[in-house]
Amino acid sequence: xxxxxxxxxxxxxxxxxxxxxxxxVDGLLNHGVVLRGGLWLTVADVDLVFLGxxxxxxxxxxxxxxxx
Amino acid sequence: xxxxxxxxxRTGAPCPGDIQQTVRGPLTIVSLTSRRxxxxxxxxxxxxxxFEAGMNLLPVAPRTMFHLNEAMSLETSKxxxxxxxxxxxxxxxxxxxxxxxxxxEVPKVLQSEQxxxxxxxxxxxxxxxxxxxxxxxxxxxxxxTQHSRVIHHAAGGIAVCHLLVPTDDQxxxxxxxxxxxxxxxxxxxxxYITGPWxxxxxxxxxxxxxxxxxx
Numbered sequence: 001x002x003x004x005x006x007x008x009x010x011x012x013x014x015x016x017x018x019x020x021x022x023x024x025v026d027g028l029l030n031h032g033v034v035l036r037g038g039l040w041l042t043v044a045d046v047d048l049v050f051l052g053x054x055x056x057x058x059x060x061x062x063x064x065x066x067x068x
Numbered sequence: 069x070x071x072x073x074x075x076x077x078r079t080g081a082p083c084p085g086d087i088q089q090t091v092r093g094p095l096t097i098v099s100l101t102s103r104r105x106x107x108x109x110x111x112x113x114x115x116x117x118x119f120e121a122g123m124n125l126l127p128v129a130p131r132t133m134f135h136l137n138e139a140m141s142l143e144t145s146k147x148x149x150x151x152x153x154x155x156x157x158x159x160x161x162x163x164x165x166x167x168x169x170x171x172x173e174v175p176k177v178l179q180s181e182q183x184x185x186x187x188x189x190x191x192x193x194x195x196x197x198x199x200x201x202x203x204x205x206x207x208x209x210x211x212x213t214q215h216s217r218v219i220h221h222a223a224g225g226i227a228v229c230h231l232l233v234p235t236d237d238q239x240x241x242x243x244x245x246x247x248x249x250x251x252x253x254x255x256x257x258x259x260y261i262t263g264p265w266x267x268x269x270x271x272x273x274x275x276x277x278x279x280x281x282x283x
Contacts, residue, residue, distance in 0.1 A: 003249060004258035007242065010116040013262045014109060020260060024166050027220070027228060029108045031268035032129035033075070033150065035138070 071099040071136035074115050075127040075266070076150050078158070082122045087114070090140065095147050095154070098125065099136045119266040124158040126150060127266045157271060160232045161264030163241060167204060168258045169197050169225040194225070200255050201227040208248050208259075218269045225257075230269035238264045 013021045071088055079096045083089055086104075090097040098118060105111045112130040119125050128134050142150075172193050175186065198221055209217060209231060216232040233241050242261055249259050 032127040
């Protein structure tokens with residue numbers, strides 16, 4: 001079976017209509033530093049509920065200290 | 069108009085002209101007018117421009133909208149954590165690989181008992197396929213710990229792997245992956261390589277994402 005191989009720079013991946021690259025870029029959009037998050041609950045593309053989440057930015061050790 | 073934060077860099081780092089820098093000690097907040105960073109993809113595009121201009125950027129997740137005034141009000145301790153994170157990814161970029169293995173043939177079985185047995189067989193084969201993709205990723209990425217890896221699996225024999233690679237090595241690593249893929253990876257159907265990106269998958273600090281959950 002022939003291997004389908006493709007290389008794309010970030011600009012190419014951002015500009016393409018190729019579904020596989022679009023999925024890949026969409027996945028990357030969720031990564032990075034997040035200091036405040038939220039969740040939209042949607043039914044049939046209608047936003048019903050927004051759940052805001054404030055995140056505490058601290059080290060795991062500090063968090064454990066605070067809990068105990 | 070409020071500025072939107074793209075990320076943080078070391079104070080004094082090179083920066084494209086239209087990007088605003090706000091110095092907070094050793095860290096600099098990199099931001100842009102919100103009009104030019106309205107969508108996640110627009111923010112990502114700007115982050116890529118900064119990265120390609122030679123900036124070591126600790127990127128904010130493009131899906132989130134983080135305003136400059138919020139970043140400026142972060143406590144010193146939080147800035148220190150961000151600085152530590154930035155140091156770890158400085159001089160590195162991210163290569164992202166998307167691999168697929170061949171589809172599993174699903175026979176049409178109507179009887180319930182056969183259907184159940186078939187589902188079980190497919191599940192076992194999916195697990196094998198997942199393991200085989202992980203082995204392939206190890207093969208392609210030299211089986212070493214030289215480059216950090218993050219692997220995600222999606223349904224249907226798709227795996228996505230992020231590699232943290234030194235900026236100077238990226239072309240070499242891409243070429244090596246391609247040549248290995250043609251010879252070693254017999255079980256692969258397709259391989260997509262993109263990058264170098266800012267190190268998104270290695271900048272995750274808090275996994276609180278803004279998501280849309282479809283009910």
